[in-house]
Amino acid sequence: MGKVLYHIFITLYPLLARLAALFNSKARKWVTGRKDIMNTIAEAVKPLDAGTVWVHCSSLGEFEQGRPLLEKIKTLHPQYKIILTFFSPSGYEVQKKYSKADYIFYLPMDSPANAARFYDIIRPSLVIFVKYEFWNYFLKEAHKRKIPLLLVSGIFRKSQPFFAWYGGFYRQMLQYFSFLFVQNEASLQLLEGIGITHASISGDTRFDRVLEIAATHKNIDGIEDFCEGKTVIVAGSTWTEDDEELDHYANTHRDYRFIIAPHDITEERLKECDALYKYSIRYSTYLQLLKSGIPTQEVNTLIIDNIGLLGYLYRYGKVCFVGGGFGGDGVHNVLEPAVYGRPVLFGPVYDKFFEAVELLDAEGAFTVEGALELEKQLDILLSDATAYKKACGNAGNYVKNKSGATATIVNYIQEKRLLTN
Structure with a gap:
């Protein structure tokens, strides 16, 4: 049954994407990005004068997880070409000019023919899949050709098809991996429960990535000016529902500064933010006014x-x-x-994300059910110096103590001589 469901999925998905492309820009990019994709790849990477490492990421979040490992491999083995693929436009479109990868493509749709031709073209010495996305024929082809295949920062939940009664087909996919590096003990136990023993806990490479970002001081135009001398609240990756919980606090605390970074920056979504935050200005407009010397005193929120x-x-x-x-x-x-050692607030839907659960347990984060709780928690943190300092320390220490996944995986690659020097 699992194989039937999988084949229905890989058959219907492109058809539905083409239908959605008529009215959805993201679907349109997914479709146009894959037009004649195999010939595009063959033309781009021909001829190959060195070995290759193929890294696949579903989207932008998975790329950020795989990035520390990719860059470490590039440093240690510069003779290898890095081939980076994405399934989603939200990853490919943002990172298609990423300089540390030699070739960046959309992943062709999974099929026996596509997988065989793809491997014939790129001839990888090592294949790395990040976190999740399990494409049967691409995995099977690596196994068939005896190419080392790693899963990094894997996370598993009981609800996934690997652990269902019909999951034999999906469980076989996991057998194709040479080794699976997972984020936590719960994932490891789930794998052991279905007979997958070629796995270990490495942690999450995202911890290494955020530490790299924090260590890089990047001067962002206009931000210092906007924040100078003010109490600042930064809200990132917000959806409409998040902004509806936060807007009242921003609109009634004119002396604070708010930086809002919406998850989606389509014009429709930006207009929503413009309407919700009464004293707001878009970042691009703010920079223009700043350069022109035009005052923006009435503004307290930057979109x-x-x-x-x-x-x-x-x-x-x-x-x-x-x-x-x-x-x-x-x-x-x-x-x-x-x-950065900042207290973190978020809404009630977080249980799928172990780092959010652990950060709550470490008392470096706080979850709130609605606007009233959100405002109350903000008032506490911004007025109680002792509570604030404790939360800051807890948040920063949690991240530092969880670093090291990249080094664990690199050590495995070196010890197993999966890549030559």
Whole structure:
């Protein structure tokens, strides 16, 4: 049954994507990005004059997880070409010019023919899949060709098909991996329960990535000016529902500064933020006014209307709010603000994300059920110096104590001689 469901999925997904592309820009990019993709790849990487390492990420979040490992491999083995693939436009479109990868493509849709041709073209010495996405024929082809295949920062939950009664087909996919590096003990136990023993706990490479970002002081135009001398609250990756919980506090605390970075920066979504935050200005407009010397005293909220700054923006916040817990599929990356030693607030949908659960347990984060709780918690943290200092220390220490996953995986690659020097 599992194989039937999988084949229905890989058959219907492109058809549905083409239908959605008629009215959805993201689906349109997914479709157009894969037009004649195999020939595009063959033309781009021909001829190969060195070995290759293929790293696959579902989207932007998985890329940030895989990035520390990818860059470490590039440093240790510069003779290898890095081939980076994405399934989602939200990853590919943002990182298609990423300089540390030699080739960046959309992943062709999974099929026996596509997998065989893809491997014929790129001839990888090592294949790395990040966190999740399990494409049967791409995995099977690596196993068939005896190419080392690693899963890094894997996370497993009981609800996944690997652990269902019909999951034999999916369990076989896990057998194709040479080794699986998982984030936590719960994932390891789930794998052991279905007979997967070629796995160990490495932790999450995202901890290494956020520590790298925090160690890089990036001067962001206009932000110092906006924040100077003010109490600042940074809200990142917000959805409409998150902003609806926060807007009242921003609108009634005119002396504070708020930096809002929406998860989606389409014009429709930005207009929502413009309407919700009464004393707001978009970041691009603010920069223009700043350069022109035009005063913006009435503004207390900055709406970030570009991508790529959020990991650096959190350091400006005295308290940080992470979106997704009131809208979307759950809270986004809580590690990005925690690494700066900032208390983290988020909504009630977080249970799928172990780092959010652990940060709550470490008392470096606080979950709130709605606007009233959110405002109360903000008031406590911004007025009680002792509580604030404790939360800051707890958040920063949690991230530092969880680092090292990248080194663990690199050591495995070196010890097993998966790549030559």
